[in-house]
Amino acid sequence: MELLDIAESMAGVNSRDIKKLPTLRGKTIVNLFFEDSTRTRISFELAEKRLSADVINFSAKGSSVSKGESLKDTAQTLEAMGADAVVIRHGASGAANVLAHSGWIQGSIINAGDGTHEHPTQALLDAFTLRNRIFGSESLGKGLDGLKVAIVGDVLHSRVARSNLHLLNCLGAEVHLVAPPTLVPADVSQWQAKIHYDFDDALASVELDAVMMLRVQAERMTASYFPSEREYSRVWGMNADRLAKLKPEALLMHPGPMNRGLEITAAAADSRNSTILDQVANGVSVRMAVLYQLLSGERTSIDD
Amino acid sequence: MISLLIKNVALPNGSISDIAVSGDVIAEVGSDLTAEAETTIDGSGLVALPGFVDLHTHLREPGFEQSETILSGSQSAAAGGFTAVHAMANTSPVQDTAGVVEQVKALGLSAGYVDVVPVGAVTVGLDGKQLAELNAMATSKARVRVFSDDGKCVHDPVLMRRALEYVKAFDGVVAQHAQEPRLTEGAQMNEGKVSAELGLTGWPAVAEESIIARDVLLAEHVGSRVHICHLSTAGSVEIIRWAKNRGIKVTAEVTPHHLLLTEDLVRGYDAVYKVNPPLRTLEDVAALRAALVDGTIDIIATDHAPHPIEAKDCEWQAAAFGMLGLEIAAAVAQEVLIESGESSWQRMAEVLSHNPSMIGRLTEQGQEIKAGSIANLVLIDPKAKRLIQGSSSKSVNNPYLGLTLPGAVMHTIYRGFQTVAYGQLANTGRA
Numbered sequence: 001m002e003l004l005d006i007a008e009s010m011a012g013v014n015s016r017d018i019k020k021l022p023t024l025r026g027k028t029i030v031n032l033f034f035e036d037s038t039r040t041r042i043s044f045e046l047a048e049k050r051l052s053a054d055v056i057n058f059s060a061k062g063s064s065v066s067k068g069e070s071l072k073d074t075a076q077t078l079e080a081m082g083a084d085a086v087v088i089r090h091g092a093s094g095a096a097n098v099l100a101h102s103g104w105i106q107g108s109i110i111n112a113g114d115g116t117h118e119h120p121t122q123a124l125l126d127a128f129t130l131r132n133r134i135f136g137s138e139s140l141g142k143g144l145d146g147l148k149v150a151i152v153g154d155v156l157h158s159r160v161a162r163s164n165l166h167l168l169n170c171l172g173a174e175v176h177l178v179a180p181p182t183l184v185p186a187d188v189s190q191w192q193a194k195i196h197y198d199f200d201d202a203l204a205s206v207e208l209d210a211v212m213m214l215r216v217q218a219e220r221m222t223a224s225y226f227p228s229e230r231e232y233s234r235v236w237g238m239n240a241d242r243l244a245k246l247k248p249e250a251l252l253m254h255p256g257p258m259n260r261g262l263e264i265t266a267a268a269a270d271s272r273n274s275t276i277l278d279q280v281a282n283g284v285s286v287r288m289a290v291l292y293q294l295l296s297g298e299r300t301s302i303d304d
Numbered sequence: 305m306i307s308l309l310i311k312n313v314a315l316p317n318g319s320i321s322d323i324a325v326s327g328d329v330i331a332e333v334g335s336d337l338t339a340e341a342e343t344t345i346d347g348s349g350l351v352a353l354p355g356f357v358d359l360h361t362h363l364r365e366p367g368f369e370q371s372e373t374i375l376s377g378s379q380s381a382a383a384g385g386f387t388a389v390h391a392m393a394n395t396s397p398v399q400d401t402a403g404v405v406e407q408v409k410a411l412g413l414s415a416g417y418v419d420v421v422p423v424g425a426v427t428v429g430l431d432g433k434q435l436a437e438l439n440a441m442a443t444s445k446a447r448v449r450v451f452s453d454d455g456k457c458v459h460d461p462v463l464m465r466r467a468l469e470y471v472k473a474f475d476g477v478v479a480q481h482a483q484e485p486r487l488t489e490g491a492q493m494n495e496g497k498v499s500a501e502l503g504l505t506g507w508p509a510v511a512e513e514s515i516i517a518r519d520v521l522l523a524e525h526v527g528s529r530v531h532i533c534h535l536s537t538a539g540s541v542e543i544i545r546w547a548k549n550r551g552i553k554v555t556a557e558v559t560p561h562h563l564l565l566t567e568d569l570v571r572g573y574d575a576v577y578k579v580n581p582p583l584r585t586l587e588d589v590a591a592l593r594a595a596l597v598d599g600t601i602d603i604i605a606t607d608h609a610p611h612p613i614e615a616k617d618c619e620w621q622a623a624a625f626g627m628l629g630l631e632i633a634a635a636v637a638q639e640v641l642i643e644s645g646e647s648s649w650q651r652m653a654e655v656l657s658h659n660p661s662m663i664g665r666l667t668e669q670g671q672e673i674k675a676g677s678i679a680n681l682v683l684i685d686p687k688a689k690r691l692i693q694g695s696s697s698k699s700v701n702n703p704y705l706g707l708t709l710p711g712a713v714m715h716t717i718y719r720g721f722q723t724v725a726y727g728q729l730a731n732t733g734r735a
Contacts, residue, residue: 071619092621093492093503094573101572102617115621117503162503185500186508 355387367396416733
């Protein structure tokens with residue numbers, strides 16, 4: 001909540017003519033990306049630069065797991081060069097956690113997505129977007145109590161879904177997960193969410209305030225999680241018909257990048273319900289808030 | 305001439321006795337033995353069990369000597385009360401020819417801390433394609449009787465059938481690592497609520513249980529015996545129980561870690577808890593413990609799997625599978641059988657000594673403690689509480705560090721030679 005409120009002030013900065021704060025002058029932040037992610041990296045980079053930090057981008061795609069330098073050596077090398085914080089995106093679930101708790105390095109660690117585990121800043125920017133669209137200028141201090149949010153698609157492999165589930169629950173929202181049974185983890189008995197195997201039933205039975213579509217990764221298509229793209233799109237995709245079943249002010253979200261025509265049609269993505277570009281803009285504000293909280297004060301850690 | 309006299313020690317049946325050892329043989333067991341002895345041990349307060357036999361040890365030599373050698377692994381075994389270990393076949397080169405198994409056996413002999421009994425690979429290079437020369441290994445100096453592709457499952461049903469049939473010729477046994485490969489692609493931990501939370505690819509119980517079900521039916525069909533490695537699920541226990549009731553010649557093992565640790569430990573992503581098959585749930589642990597007590601599971605086998613530091617000090621997905629076990633097996637057995645009040649020292653002797661030597665067809669191990677038996681013995685102080693610290697292994701992937709567990713191995717006697725005396729490992733092995 002505190003983070004979301006700080007993000008509100010950061011959003012103020014981002015709408016000024018001179019979009020810059022001197023807060024992190026002299027701090028060095030490394031964006032350590034073991035996976036391609038243009039938008040998350042650019043978003044962090046912009047956030048860092050707007051707080052006047054020195055930014056290093058380190059793309060280590062494919063180098064860690066099986067060959068070459070280990071995560072440990074890479075991280076220690078960067079720390080030896082004086083990095084105050086490391087923003088890490090890694091293909092292994094728990095990589096950020098290991099980096100933060102292994103004692104390998106002292107600097108702050110920010111998880112920019114770890115495997116199929118979590119993507120906390122994405123959840124923060126989604127929550128921020130929801131709050132901002134619903135409460136507008138009255139957002140400060142507000143939770144998302146009673147809000148009904150559906151997350152639709154590949155829940156099994158989605159770090160966005162996991163992080164959103166935690167944060168939305170935490171902010172008081174009611175979470176619905178909509179997915180084919182093959183793309184739901186085997187045991188979700190501990191999850192505070194209602195599971196739906198039928199998108200249309202979910203749309204009919206719950207008056208949703210927001211629907212969050214998840215990206216379908218290309219590698220799922222060949223692994224028999226569903227028979228074909230066409231069937232997926234027909235059964236689980238967001239299209240104009242399904243959009244029409246939502247209440248007029250309902251929000252349609254997507255973490256990007258979208259597969260237009262697969263999980264979401266162009267008509268839906270470009271509709272007035274869509275928050276997709278807001279999410280991108282808000283990503284910068286939220287990440288500024290996270291960096292500010294971690295690096296400007298006494299605090300050295302913020303839990304997911 | 306009596307070389308070693310143990311006074312007033314408790315035997316597995318609870319009676320207090322003296323044990324006199326002459327050379328490598330037990331000369332006499334009885335009360336008030338008074339012979340002159342070169343060495344006398346006051347056994348009061350200690351329990352004597354037949355030397356432990358591990359059916360499942362990774363000694364890593366040849367090929368992975370940075371993790372363990374036959375010498376360091378033998379020392380670790382002796383420190384844990386073992387007098388024989390079966391050295392798994394996944395070395396480099398693989399133990400799939402008479403030459404390699406004979407070399408492993410010879411290195412074990414020269415180390416001199418335990419009998420090192422090589423396990424032969426079922427298939428060439430553990431590749432699951434073509435049978436290795438099983439007969440050549442069986443008739444070599446290494447006298448291989450246990451065959452396993454451990455680490456990999458013999459998943460081709462025809463190949464498994466042929467292997468089960470073929471080893472009948474020399475009374476061998478196939479020890480199956482039950483893991484359906486397609487159901488476990490990229491698997492990292494038990495599939496369940498914790499894997500859902502952590503976003504780690506699941507290793508479902510059914511991948512183990514379906515192979516066990518198939519293999520007990522195959523064993524029944526061809527009339528062979530089959531051994532199932534490291535049972536880890538409650539469902540596997542049910543299948544073994546069913547098979548035994550049906551008269552199928554199946555034996556099963558459980559590891560110390562599957563008797564003590566659960567999947568909840570994975571939550572911190574500390575790769576020391578990464579193992580295959582994975583740590584399961586509390587319900588599975590309870591089922592495995594009950595099965596060990598009631599005889600459904602025949603033995604404890606360690607699956608001692610040393611790895612160098614860098615294979616564990618990394619992100620979870622990049623880490624190797626496996627953990628140490630030789631120096632913890634007795635403590636876990638005591639915890640599960642004795643401290644729990646569920647069973648007896650006699651049962652502990654069965655699961656750690658008699659039964660594994662029977663499965664491996666070892667004639668000079670796992671014998672009763674009586675005159676004429678080979679002097680393989682371990683003396684345990686059951687009252688001791690041991691804080692687990694370092695070990696004699698070359699590796700440190702030890703998930704038990706910092707735990708306090710019951711019992712301590714005070715003396716290990718390997719073919720009449722004291723490999724451990726008063727808790728201290730001998731500097732050199734038996735000549």
